[in-house]
Amino acid sequence: MIWQQLANGISVGSVYALISLGLTMVYGILRILHVAHAGIYTLGAYVGLLSFRLVDNFWLSLFAGMVGAAVAGYLVERFLYTPILHLSRIAPLIASIGLFTAMEEAFRIVAGPHTLVYNARVGLGDLAIGSFRLTETQVLILLVSFLILLFLWLFLTRSRMGLAMRACALDLETASSFGVNVSAIIAMNFIIGSLMAGAAGVLIGVYDNQVWPTMGSIPAYKALAIVVLGGLGSIPGTVLASIIVGLSETFFIGVLSIPFPRDAVAFIAMILVLMFRPYGLLGKA
Amino acid sequence: MSGYVVTILITIAIYAILAHSLNIITGHAGQISLGHAAFFGIGAYTAALFYTKAGLSFWIDVPLAALVAGVVGAVLGIPCLRVRDDFLAITTMGIGFVVEAVFLYIPFFGGAMGIGGIDLPMWAGREMTKSEYLILILVVLGTLYALDYILGRSWIGLAWSSIREDEQAASALGVDIVRFKVMAFILGSALAGLAGAFYAHFLTFIMPYNFGFGQSIMILCMVVFGGIGTRWGPIVGALLLGLLPEISRPIMEYRTLLYGLLLVAMMRFQPSGLLGADSFLVVYFTKGLNRIRGGEVKA
């Protein structure tokens, strides 16, 4: 049973990682708490579902969901955040919250208030060893998260653009003075972050077989807790924090049977860690 | 005035106290809080428990609610000093979730069933009417504004604005940052608790869900919408965002959408709020005033 719980916890953790990574990347460069990221995640799920109904192929719909989310992310960056970047931090935060509310309502008005099903056949099989089992969708989530993380790591460490992006995260102005095209890097950063959010939306849609207008409201704040726990802007920290939160939630519920709401676990962990490490697990001052 | 108008005005007046209390923490001392509804809730629950379980009267449970919320604000404010900026924002949000979970999961607080039977206060041997209750809240609101005016001109007000503008510089000049930050937290939390007590006695029934993350966001939106750090901004924000859902009833299905879009548009084009320094309203209004005054001089 302990192995089964471990598998449950890691699956949940990798989903958290996919949602939180985009958020931490955006924060790393722009220092914005991008709450509307959860709206982009929901948009990814809806676009994926729509294209799945049109073409009836899971992998194409995953691609469509990611592209749809990336386009939306780019638009948000260009027309909402960039013009107000120079202001105090609270303005982009409120704008982001307003946008998220508006997006949730727009999904409800366009697609209806009821849950839609995303009943996709993926083509992978279940994985069972003895009483331990991973379902097809769990295998899918672990596989896709792993591939995306691998891609991200290669991109950031091996490509010129990835290097420029890391430079921007360290210091935007210095990077700019060395001839980095900062506005292109910011756009790219949003696009990559949103691609991941879109992928997360599609994967969760299939995993739960549910897509609904307010599916982003829990990720909206839980991802923030995870990102802060890991150290705002730190990519390895975010992955680590996601897995820790996924596992500790699962163990709280499944092993210790402590009757406390799941979401509070992430926040208690976060507050405790911040008391000893005010910049999160792997964050820097 | 009809009971309907009074009902809405009471809600708005309570939110004005609440927005004002957040303005002390976020506007005056510059500390972003995304969990302010927790202190609103602590006040409401304190008043509700003292009223229904201990049998205390409204006039005693309301100050107690402010006191308890202030004490909890002090206790929770101290760890918040360890973290800054966005870390602080998310930490306060976390506090909000934990407080909501405590109300929901600990049976003493009524759990998911909430607490009912919290009546309007007694006055001259009978239960207050809604209009009288409104007047009471408005008197409290007015007193708070008078205090705010005095505070703003005192050493404390100056210290807060120095922390808001540049924490390191303030510290170098000898401002005791910790003390003044904790003071802002205590005062802001206590006033939120006061608003919570009024809210509980107005609704007569409270549940944990009334004090969740959405509520915290709404309070912050009121402050920012009106003009963060300005004196009248919180009232204007509470008034407009409080009336908006009622005014927009005819477009029922679209009104929450409208609310979200309005926040986006506001931050995109008027980020300092309606009463902020570079707001179009303030600019035109000043021009208009000057023109009138100018006209008088000529005549």
Next chain:
Amino acid sequence: MRKQGLLSLVLAAVAFTMFFVGAPVAAQDTVKIGFFAPITGPAAADGMSAKNAVELGWKEVNDGGGIQGKKVDLIVYDDRLKAEEAVAIASRLMERDKVVGVVSGSYSGPTRVVAPIFQKAGMPMVAGYAVHPDVTWNPNTKTSNDFIFRNGFLGEVEGAAAAEFAVKDLKAKRMSIIFMDNDFGRSISAGFAERAIKLGAEILSKQMYKFPGEKDFRPYLTTIKEGNPDVIFAAGYYNEAASIVRQAKELGIKSQILGEEGFDSPKFLEIAGDAAEGVIIATNLDRDDPRPVVQNFLKNYRSAYGHDADMVGASSYDAFMILVSAIKKAGTDPKAIRKALLETKDYDGLTGKISRFAQGEVVKPVQIQIVKDGQFRRRAIIDNPEIITPPMKK
């Protein structure tokens, strides 16, 4: 600073002018009935189901000639699941719209907040499916809110009926319970546990999950699987319910899953797919009931909205129709309407034959339905008076 104060005054004046522009229209000669539900916001799906069903009933009433020759005017408001909006709606319905009765198509929170207001004002309200026990009860004075009536079951009643069925019909002895952390989940699982223990069954585990938002039930179910119970009693709404039965199937759990009215939606069947087969629920809507009121509603709802009706819609429709039939009997005086509601006897409702209201609580049989070939079908009816009579509050 003075400039700012002045500007604030101007803004306030403008806002109030806008506010008063929406002044009440001249009253026409209609019978006005108020209705509120969460039409936007997080509970919009249920709010829309309730609104759709009630509007269907409203059209039927008007097509059938209205009430005593007068057309019915249905006034619909959105409460966004917010208590303070519900309070404003209550005043608005009574003062501006001058309704003669109110139907709640909302959850416990808003309904519980407005109940004492309507009680005090002497305005009858029938709640569709809100479950909080104090909707019909004043905990301070320990008296019944005798203007407030509820068409849905109390959680205790439905939970006890499910336990009765599990022990007597399914012969289950070992049970596990998983429920959501709101008033509905708590009261229904408490009712289930109490009755099950009384009948000699053993409760292996009781787990509570976060609502809304929980989607991953694997850690709970993995624990339940260890105990291998005969029956898993699961309390939740259809999204959570569908996740529970899907994930139970994935984990290879063979125990019978027993649910409640929150499962009762075509969406449950759609999301859960094959995993829904064989799931049994306790609810109030019997789709195999041959009475025309049931079959016509199911048919008309489908043709009007393109999908099947659910429990929330059916219960709200019933609440509206109960109020209409009382107005038909008693006229438009609120006191007379209340009297007619109190005297309700053997009312032929969509969600069962209502024998009477006791302390405002409905007395009618609990329906046990099973999922067969992707449809809810009749499995049993619990009409043991010991169970379906709501416990008297005191």
